[in-house]
Amino acid sequence: MLLRPTIDDLRVITYNLARMLLISAAAGLVPLVWAVLTGELAPAADFLVMVGVFSLAGTAGLALKPKHDRLDWRHGMAVVALIWLVVPIIGSIPLILSGNYARWIDAFFDAVSGLTTTGLTVVQDIDHMASSMILWRHILHFLGGQGIIIAALSLFSGAGTATLYFGEGRDDRIYPSVRSTSRFIWLVAAVNGIAGVFALFLVAFLDLGFGALRSFFHAITVFMAAFDTGGFAPQSTSIQYYHSAPYELVIAVLMIAGVMSFGVHFALWRRRSVLGNLETKTILFTFAGTLILTQIGLAVAGAYGTATGLGRQTFFQVLSAHSGTGFSTIPSAELATWGGLAFGGMAIAMALGGMASSTAGGVKALRVGLTVKSIGSQIKQVLLPEGAVISDRFRQNGPRHLTEDLKQGVMAISLLYVALYIFGAGLGLVYHVPLQNALFESVSAAANVGLSVGVTAPGMPASLELTYALQMWAGRLEFISIFALIGLLWSLVRGK
Amino acid sequence: MRPRPAPRERLYRITTGALVTIAIEFGVAILLFIGAVLIAQLVMFLAS
Numbered sequence: 001m002l003l004r005p006t007i008d009d010l011r012v013i014t015y016n017l018a019r020m021l022l023i024s025a026a027a028g029l030v031p032l033v034w035a036v037l038t039g040e041l042a043p044a045a046d047f048l049v050m051v052g053v054f055s056l057a058g059t060a061g062l063a064l065k066p067k068h069d070r071l072d073w074r075h076g077m078a079v080v081a082l083i084w085l086v087v088p089i090i091g092s093i094p095l096i097l098s099g100n101y102a103r104w105i106d107a108f109f110d111a112v113s114g115l116t117t118t119g120l121t122v123v124q125d126i127d128h129m130a131s132s133m134i135l136w137r138h139i140l141h142f143l144g145g146q147g148i149i150i151a152a153l154s155l156f157s158g159a160g161t162a163t164l165y166f167g168e169g170r171d172d173r174i175y176p177s178v179r180s181t182s183r184f185i186w187l188v189a190a191v192n193g194i195a196g197v198f199a200l201f202l203v204a205f206l207d208l209g210f211g212a213l214r215s216f217f218h219a220i221t222v223f224m225a226a227f228d229t230g231g232f233a234p235q236s237t238s239i240q241y242y243h244s245a246p247y248e249l250v251i252a253v254l255m256i257a258g259v260m261s262f263g264v265h266f267a268l269w270r271r272r273s274v275l276g277n278l279e280t281k282t283i284l285f286t287f288a289g290t291l292i293l294t295q296i297g298l299a300v301a302g303a304y305g306t307a308t309g310l311g312r313q314t315f316f317q318v319l320s321a322h323s324g325t326g327f328s329t330i331p332s333a334e335l336a337t338w339g340g341l342a343f344g345g346m347a348i349a350m351a352l353g354g355m356a357s358s359t360a361g362g363v364k365a366l367r368v369g370l371t372v373k374s375i376g377s378q379i380k381q382v383l384l385p386e387g388a389v390i391s392d393r394f395r396q397n398g399p400r401h402l403t404e405d406l407k408q409g410v411m412a413i414s415l416l417y418v419a420l421y422i423f424g425a426g427l428g429l430v431y432h433v434p435l436q437n438a439l440f441e442s443v444s445a446a447a448n449v450g451l452s453v454g455v456t457a458p459g460m461p462a463s464l465e466l467t468y469a470l471q472m473w474a475g476r477l478e479f480i481s482i483f484a485l486i487g488l489l490w491s492l493v494r495g496k
Numbered sequence: 497m498r499p500r501p502a503p504r505e506r507l508y509r510i511t512t513g514a515l516v517t518i519a520i521e522f523g524v525a526i527l528l529f530i531g532a533v534l535i536a537q538l539v540m541f542l543a544s
């Protein structure tokens with residue numbers, strides 16, 4: 001029997017939602033200040049409107065302070081699902097006002113894509129977009145990847161705040177308290193940020209001949225998109241714009257840092273080996289497998305004349321796909337011509353995704369490893385004599401046991417991802433998108449990758465655009481908090 | 497409960513931890529790139 005939420009339940013949700021809206025308001029001040037400093041006064045006014053709406057909504061929500069601010073699982077999950085909807089709605093205000101989007105739904109789509117660290121875009125003429133507007137799109141990546149919840153957990157403590165952390169699909173608990181864990185995540189981002197921005201700045205300034213301010217702007221935006229496995233780029237041609245191997249190498253390092261779970265970061269900081277972890281072994285194996293598939297496909301098609309060219313292009317594209325970043329060094333039109341095994345390799349890399357508790361999307365390497373391990377156990381059970389004891393142990397930051405509950409959980413989430421991929425591809429077919437392209441784009445949206453073969457473009461059908469936005473939302477939150485929100489809404493109507 | 501390390505020791509731990517992590521990330525990127533080029537050579541040889 002579903003229990004109807006009380007007024008106090010709704011107040012707890014609204015109050016916690018309000019705190020995160022105020023954090024988003026603070027984040028909105030960054031592009032506002034940048035716009036004022038660079039003389040972009042019209043965008044500054046747009047950001048002022050957005051910050052005002054965030055602040056107003058946040059302050060109004062704080063006024064509804066509940067008697068007991070204790071988050072239970074239902075509250076925490078609903079807050080997470082709602083914040084990932086409300087922030088793109090308000091965050092799209094400056095994008096709508098910028099005039100770079102034909103329809104309001106396009107601006108909302110880009111805001112969802114930004115926050116969910118996907119990187120698919122329907123912006124028109126980004127090459128002439130105000131720099132503050134470009135900065136805001138990348139800050140959405142940072143907010144989503146790092147993100148709003150982690151910021152809230154670092155600043156506020158309270159009973160039950162751990163539910164917010166788990167609601168975002170994170171399950172690494174590095175320190176005993178979620179607050180300390182959140183602070184460690186910020187520390188990792190800060191260290192990688194300083195090193196990454198400095199390296200990108202140096203390459204742009206010394207190798208590409210950019211001016212100091214331009215080098216810094218590109219460094220900071222590309223860092224946010226790479227480390228948070230987002231995929232927005234400050235130019236329409238993505239990373240191809242730079243035509244620079246050193247720039248690509250720095251981005252590759254940042255994508256690798258982004259795809260690693262914060263548990264792995266912690267282990268490396270403490271100089272502990274992670275090579276024995278099931279997740280590390282799985283991701284190395286799937287990266288090599290998808291890379292080989294893609295290379296065979298392209299070699300057979302004769303797409304590249306030299307092994308260095310083939311190696312460089314496939315390394316970057318497959319890493320971008322597997323990490324869920326979505327950066328590209330080739331045009332969408334060329335990617336659309338990758339058929340056969342090359343298409344298969346890229347699609348599989350996108351669908352599998354990165355490590356759990358990272359900013360990457362997709363099924364995740366740990367679930368893939370556990371699925372393979374449980375299939376192996378089933379086969380062993382059939383082949384070995386009756387009564388034989390089969391060890392279901394695996395290593396993941398220490399020895400662990402593959403329990404029946406864990407198996408069921410892994411299978412359920414993996415199947416939901418597959419269903420989500422098929423659902424989006426099916427809708428693409430309704431709009432006469434060729435099967436291969438429909439599948440590629442659907443997987444790219446649902447796994448929060450952002451690579452495109454040209455289906456996602458200004459003027460695309462609105463229902464397809466909304467479906468991709470829904471896929472990005474569901475894929476990023478790994479379903480559970482969305483089901484919890486639906487359950488809460490249902491209990492409002494039918495609860496006792 | 498373990499005592500909290502002195503500020504200087506904490507700074508040392510954070511700095512060395514950060515440097516080790518960045519070095520490993522860079523090393524992994526280089527190794528993967530070299531691996532990709534070597535596999536590409538083999539694949540192109542077999543496909544020719």
